[in-house]
Amino acid sequence: MRRLMYEARAQLASPVRNPRTATVIGRLLGLAFLLCFGTGLYSHFLQQPLPWMTFPTRPAGLYQVTQGTHIVAGIACFPLLLAKLYVVFPQLFRYPPVTSFADFLERASIALFVGASLVEITIGLLNTYQWYPFPFPFRQVHFALAFVIIGSLLVHIGVKLPLIAAHWRAAPADGPEERHPVDTNAEDTAAVALAVTKVSTDEGLSRTGGITGRVLSYIDGAPDLPARTSRRGFLTTVALAVTAVVGLTAGQTLAPLDAANVFGPRKKGVGPQGVPVNRTSAQAKVATAALSADWVLTLAVGGTERVFSRAELAALPQTDVDLPIACVEGWSQMAAWRGVRLRDLVDAAGGSPDSDLRLISLEQRGGFKQTEMGSEYVRDPLTLVALELNGETLDLEHGFPARMIAPGRPGVLQTKWLSRIEAIDA
Amino acid sequence: MMMATTSPARPSRRMRAARVVLVVGGALGLALGVYVLVDTVALRRLPGVALWIGGAIVLHDAVISPMVFGLGVLTRRAGHRLAGGIIVTVQAAIVLGSLMTLLVLPAIAAQTLGSNNPTVLPLDYARNLGLFWLALAVASGLISVWLYLRTKRANQRPSRIQS
Numbered sequence: 229m230r231r232l233m234y235e236a237r238a239q240l241a242s243p244v245r246n247p248r249t250a251t252v253i254g255r256l257l258g259l260a261f262l263l264c265f266g267t268g269l270y271s272h273f274l275q276q277p278l279p280w281m282t283f284p285t286r287p288a289g290l291y292q293v294t295q296g297t298h299i300v301a302g303i304a305c306f307p308l309l310l311a312k313l314y315v316v317f318p319q320l321f322r323y324p325p326v327t328s329f330a331d332f333l334e335r336a337s338i339a340l341f342v343g344a345s346l347v348e349i350t351i352g353l354l355n356t357y358q359w360y361p362f363p364f365p366f367r368q369v370h371f372a373l374a375f376v377i378i379g380s381l382l383v384h385i386g387v388k389l390p391l392i393a394a395h396w397r398a399a400p401a402d403g404p405e406e407r408h409p410v411d412t413n414a415e416d417t418a419a420v421a422l423a424v425t426k427v428s429t430d431e432g433l434s435r436t437g438g439i440t441g442r443v444l445s446y447i448d449g450a451p452d453l454p455a456r457t458s459r460r461g462f463l464t465t466v467a468l469a470v471t472a473v474v475g476l477t478a479g480q481t482l483a484p485l486d487a488a489n490v491f492g493p494r495k496k497g498v499g500p501q502g503v504p505v506n507r508t509s510a511q512a513k514v515a516t517a518a519l520s521a522d523w524v525l526t527l528a529v530g531g532t533e534r535v536f537s538r539a540e541l542a543a544l545p546q547t548d549v550d551l552p553i554a555c556v557e558g559w560s561q562m563a564a565w566r567g568v569r570l571r572d573l574v575d576a577a578g579g580s581p582d583s584d585l586r587l588i589s590l591e592q593r594g595g596f597k598q599t600e601m602g603s604e605y606v607r608d609p610l611t612l613v614a615l616e617l618n619g620e621t622l623d624l625e626h627g628f629p630a631r632m633i634a635p636g637r638p639g640v641l642q643t644k645w646l647s648r649i650e651a652i653d654a
Numbered sequence: 655m656m657m658a659t660t661s662p663a664r665p666s667r668r669m670r671a672a673r674v675v676l677v678v679g680g681a682l683g684l685a686l687g688v689y690v691l692v693d694t695v696a697l698r699r700l701p702g703v704a705l706w707i708g709g710a711i712v713l714h715d716a717v718i719s720p721m722v723f724g725l726g727v728l729t730r731r732a733g734h735r736l737a738g739g740i741i742v743t744v745q746a747a748i749v750l751g752s753l754m755t756l757l758v759l760p761a762i763a764a765q766t767l768g769s770n771n772p773t774v775l776p777l778d779y780a781r782n783l784g785l786f787w788l789a790l791a792v793a794s795g796l797i798s799v800w801l802y803l804r805t806k807r808a809n810q811r812p813s814r815i816q817s
Contacts, residue, residue, distance in 0.1 A: 379683025386676030
């Protein structure tokens with residue numbers, strides 16, 4: 229067993245499997261994880277704010293940027309994580325597998341780290357496809373695993389800190405250790421590997437026999453690449469892979485990359501009135517209520533309730549704003565909206581623009597049929613109860629008869645098919 | 655500095671403190687994550703989460719990694735007469751194509767299953783993936799030919815540097 233493990237590590241030794249590459253790729257992956265974590269927390273608290281929280285309403289495209297970053301960095305994690313795992317793979321065959329209880333805990337945390345990271349980015353990707361083949365709820369698990377991952381990342385950095393510090397900068401010249409498998413703290417693996425070969429060839433001891441032996445000699449027959457070529461090839465491949473997965477999908481949120489968007493789950497301009505839709509009227513089962521002639525928007529923001537028909541809303545002063553619709557799934561689309569300023573409407577209904585609002589949709593079910601809006605958005609002159617989109621009457625799929633549109637908020641909070649607006653502290 | 659690059663520096667007091675803070679803070683974060691998971695996800699769903707985490711590890715360590723290793727061996731053996739640059743170019747093309755396939759296949763699957771929202775997955779992902787592989791084949795082919803000719807020319811010079 230011991231020899232098999234050494235054999236495996238010796239076979240897997242490669243010029244790119246060294247602590248320096250692990251540090252270089254690890255830094256980038258750590259950065260991508262932290263970007264995802266930070267933007268993810270921001271998105272989470274926008275949707276489920278703690279009581280004391282207020283959020284910036286400018287720049288108006290803030291959420292477009294934070295959530296676009298979340299998804300772009302998340303996609304970049306695929307090549308980076310696989311590259312990092314490639315570099316450290318020989319560690320799997322360490323012998324003895326564990327040396328102490330602390331070592332066991334460390335290896336267990338690594339296993340959890342790797343597994344949780346792979347699941348996190350996979351379910352994140354599947355969520356952008358709106359496909360849920362996994363037996364657990366997306367939002368809760370994606371949120372909880374984020375803490376598991378960042379926690380085990382910190383533990384991992386803490387454990388490896390001396391190694392990371394030693395390899396933070398490139399060695400001035402190629403040292404003799406460059407072919408060692410990663411993490412040489414236990415023993416000199418390359419020397420061990422050499423010894424294994426020496427023992428088996430020089431002293432006439434048979435190598436591992438049978439199929440294993442034949443496989444090993446087949447592998448030995450493969451010529452080694454020059455270390456420089458191998459290293460450069462690896463880093464170039466990782467760079468190209470990150471460029472490809474980001475460049476060919478990010479056009480769903482970054483307008484300049486729209487032409488290159490061939491794999492993004494959304495396409496700019498594809499949808500009714502040139503805007504994609506997160507949840508259709510059929511999915512929300514609102515068509516009958518929304519198209520009904522006696523639809524009214526009820527405002528309960530002052531002492532009494534006031535109702536507005538669509539014609540009454542359209543008769544109020546109209547404002548034009550350009551605001552992006554930015555989805556939690558990472559796509560965004562700039563659009564021209566026309567409607568009544570929310571703060572004017574609240575004013576007309578006898579309410580104060582300083583109270584938080586509860587927005588209630590015609591939707592019968594779903595997590596966002598009822599959402600809350602902090603007063604910072606109510607006060608903002610860009611926040612509209614929109615009646616028109618891109619110069620036309622709002623399409624049913626975009627929330628006809630009336631929807632909310634506010635700067636810097638996730639699409640799921642831009643309540644469609646508005647039915648009722650209440651002041652929370654009223 | 656030379657010492658630092660050849661062996662991990664002897665732990666200074668600051669390094670020790672940083673490590674303790676990282677490990678303790680990380681353990682707390684991990685515990686918080688587990689607490690949030692148990693608190694927000696129904697108990698009967700938790701085995702599914704564990705299964706996916708375990709499955710991801712097995713899938714990577716027992717399927718993806720051996721395939722990558724095998725790919726390395728096969729390409730190096732198949733191209734043993736060729737310059738290293740050509741082998742690396744072909745390897746890079748295969749890795750890029752496989753990675754993109756890994757990401758796009760679920761999109762194609764989800765598309766096949768169908769959605770009642772036509773603005774989700776509106777592109778022809780299968781065709782685009784095919785074109786991507788084609789582009790990789792053409793690009794890596796051109797680069798390989800260029801590398802081959804360059805090596806050959808270098809070998810024809812009187813002073814042979816390359817072998």
